[in-house]
Amino acid sequence: MFTKILIANRGEIACRVIATCRRLGIRTVAVYSEADASARHVRLADEAHCVGPAASRDSYLRVERILEVAKHSGAQAIHPGYGFLSENAAFAQACADAGIVFIGPPAGAIRAMGSKSAAKALMDSAGVPLVPGFHGDEQDAHYLHGQADQIGYPVLIKASAGGGGKGMRIVERSEDFRAALASCQREARSSFGDERVLIEKYLVRPRHIEIQVFADMHGNVIHLHERDCSAQRRHQKVVEEAPAPGMSAERRAAMGKAACDAARAVGYVGAGTVEFIADSSGAFYFMEMNTRLQVEHPVTEMITGQDLVEWQLRIAAGEPLPLTQDQVPLNGHAIEVRVYAEEPEKGFLPSIGRLAHYAPPTPSANVRIDSGVEQGDEIGPHYDPMIAKLIVWDAQRARAIERMLAALADFRIVGVGNNLAFLSRLVDHPEFRAGRVDTGLIERARDELLAAETKLAPVAVEAAALWTLTREAQRLRQRAQHSADSHSPWGIADGWRMNGVQTRRLEFAAGALTQAVEVEYGTEGLKLGGQPVRISDAAEALCFAIGEHRTTAVVVEGSEQLHVFTPGRRSVLRRIDPLLHAGEAQDSHGGLVAPMPGKIVAILAAVGADVEKGTPLLVMEAMKMEHTLCAPSKGRVRAFLYAVGDQVKDGVELIDFEGTT
Incomplete structure (x- = not known):
């Protein structure tokens, strides 16, 4: 058995391999990109080496650099995980040539199955049933379109070297084939460095x-x-x-x-x-x-x-x-x-x-x-x-x-x-x-x-209200402790009254849904909805009873929202403060902006074009997947603010779009 291996991957699979190696007494070597310098797999491994910048092609896909680290660290074998170089026949062969064991199949087996077209031809000769389709080498778009028409729609276009759902498109009609083919080839080229595709009959409900x-x-x-x-x-x-x-x-x-x-x-x-x-x-x-x-x-x-x-x-x-x-x-x-x-x-x-x-x-x-x-x-x-x-x-x-x-x-x-x-x-x-x-x-x-919530969970709103009051009381106690009179009711501000009841309204929202609760401060203590409240605020959870009903919630504050976790349910609420929001106008303008950092890979409409709602306008690539931005309404494309190949930041406006009624 090996005494030290290198893991040519990242994330959960790298951590998974490390766990087994630890149990077997095998030392592990991690590789990481600059973006992953503090990643969990780096922290777990016995040693770790940087292999390049964030982009996969400059780090996790650098065969020579990974082999260099393996030799330098004394690793006897390399586990490729999945993705990246795991199905790269050239990498498997390079490991063998360097005298390092590739923990996977021989390069010849990877080559045989690495091309979906070649693999299907091999299975056909072995008598394994295949879905009707085209698995040949001809990649001319006109020829492929003809093959799809001959197979009959719907068809599935698949990247020949693909996997993980990338480089795949279902085409329902002949007139949609060319656009789907171009998109599939772009994604395949970006993800696998190989834009070849095959076409198969798409089975209904397979x-x-x-x-x-x-x-x-x-x-x-x-x-x-x-x-x-x-x-x-x-x-x-x-x-x-x-x-x-x-x-x-x-x-x-x-x-x-x-x-x-x-x-x-x-x-x-x-x-x-x-x-x-x-x-x-x-x-x-x-x-x-x-x-x-x-x-x-x-x-x-x-x-x-x-x-x-x-x-x-x-x-x-x-x-x-x-x-x-x-x-x-x-x-x-x-x-x-x-x-x-x-x-x-x-x-x-x-x-x-x-x-x-x-x-x-x-x-x-x-x-x-x-x-x-x-x-x-x-x-x-x-x-x-x-x-x-x-x-x-x-x-x-x-x-x-x-x-x-x-x-x-x-x-x-x-x-x-x-x-x-x-x-x-x-x-x-x-x-x-x-x-x-x-x-x-x-x-x-x-x-x-994906149905939107039709009502807020009362227990979530109650938990949010009590959490808000508890945190508010903590801050006020701290302020009172540093005041001239720490026992002053004006400093404590806990709602105490000599007689009578103070009523306070707390309102929360999730999307367009809102719900309020009435909190009463009286001589008998705190009441919510007319029921007495008992709170036990632990470090990790809010334990409370309203009347005879007891429950536990975890409330986490983040990005001006409260994330409320109650038994069997999670809710994201925001506090509606009438003093903060009074008179604020609602901005109904919605621009076509980048939903995340990425690269522009295709522009699908002409400047000045009048388009209908849902018309595809632009394609950007992010996290190895393509995302199409469509017209939010009927309107006109006034300008594209970035060109194909441009890298864009999250939230920047991509298209100058004028909506029409």
């Missing part, structure tokens, strides 16, 4: 099922069952589970055999995932093989009780597989959700900022958190905005769903937008609960999953 395979250097190949990754948005997985709902033993065996045959066909070694698309009839078709560890590998670990990173290390060190196919356990049900820094209500735009408050649920035998961040860390614009993976396990799927909902309710994040509420709604959706999950579920249920 399921995305993948098989985890492992192969050693002694000719042994096995699978560790399947994962269902059908809950997706923009072709990116959001929820994964194992085993797949409704999977029969016969179908599992058939798909497992096909996956193992695919691995054998390319002389595979290490961890890999063979991805299939399945229709409602039960037929399945080969999609691609990912020659690396997957983001969703923890659900497989939870149902098998195996550490897949340890398997990778042992196989790379020349050891045989630790289990035979018949020995692989399948116990219970596991679900994983990806917690992102994003704003679902704004089209899932990534969110950047500092994690002012970060409190994941407490880990246990049933709850696991894989995260690359801690409280106080920054979520920047340079990399994938995933904050953490939350994984739960239970004996049955229904119980695992309930455990996931409880864990999501316990997860507290303040400082960046996040998708926790969206995930809770998705996991709780009747279709998901029933196991009727396909790749179109999120889009079909979009209105339900």
Whole structure:
């Protein structure tokens, strides 16, 4: 076994690999960009080395620099994680040439499966069923358009070297094909340095099922069952589970055999995932093989009780597989959700900022958190905005769903937008609960999953009011202590009256919703809504009772808002102060501004053009994804304030747009 390895990655996967290495007594070497100098994986590793500026191409994708660090540090092997160089055949070969073990498959296997077109040709020759489509080398736009017309719409354009949902577009009509192709090629070129695409028939309501395979250097190949990754948005997985709902033993065996045959066909070694698309009839078709560890590998670990990173290390060190196919356990049900820094209500735009408050649920035998961040860390614009993976396990799927909902309710994040509420709604959706999950579920249920709140939670407003009063009282006591008369009621200002009652109104809002509470100061103490109040303000939580009803809330102040976490619910409220807001005019002007830092990659309309509401005007790239800005109303494009290729800051105006009625 190795005594020291280098981890050529960042974030939660780097931290995940470090955890296994620590347990096995293997020292770890981290690499980091200038933007990641204080990142969690840097803090956890035994040693760390800077490999360049923030941009991935100048740091995490620098093969020569990473190999230089490996040699200098004495690392015997390199674990690539996923993303970055994990499926780069040239990097795997460079490691071998340098005498450093690449913890992954041989370069030849990566090449064979690295091109979706070549992989499909190989699977076709092996008799594995394929979705109808074009997988050839011809990339002329006119020719590809003709192929799509021949296949029949809807079709799916996919980057040949792609993955992670990038470089993929669904095209419903022939007239939309050229624009979708250009966008797909831009994103593929930016993300993978390769703009080649393939085209496939888009199956309606398909399921995305993948098989985890492992192969050693002694000719042994096995699978560790399947994962269902059908809950997706923009072709990116959001929820994964194992085993797949409704999977029969016969179908599992058939798909497992096909996956193992695919691995054998390319002389595979290490961890890999063979991805299939399945229709409602039960037929399945080969999609691609990912020659690396997957983001969703923890659900497989939870149902098998195996550490897949340890398997990778042992196989790379020349050891045989630790289990035979018949020995692989399948116990219970596991679900994983990806917690992102994003704003679902704004089209899932990534969110950047500092994690002012970060409190994941407490880990246990049933709850696991894989995260690359801690409280106080920054979520920047340079990399994938995933904050953490939350994984739960239970004996049955229904119980695992309930455990996931409880864990999501316990997860507290303040400082960046996040998708926790969206995930809770998705996991709780009747279709998901029933196991009727396909790749179109999120889009079909979009209105339900993103529905705005119709009323404020009374307990959240009560907690916000009591927190406000408690903090106010603390400040006043501190002020009184430093006054000439610390016992003066004018200094304490706690609402005391010799007789009678003082009534005070506190009002809070969330979006367009508002709710007020009446607070009474009297001889019998504080009352809220006419009920006596008892408060026990702990360091982390606000414990209070209104009448006979007791509850606990965590209230976090941030960006002029109160983030209120009550049992099973999170609310973001702002205090309405009539003295501050009286007479303020509401600014209804809405410009077309950059939603985050990024680069302009395409201008889609002409200056002076009259456009309808929703017309695409400009495309910008941020966090490795493209985002299209559309006309907010009917109007005219007066000017584009930046050109293609320009880097822009968050919040700058991009388009001079004049709305018309």
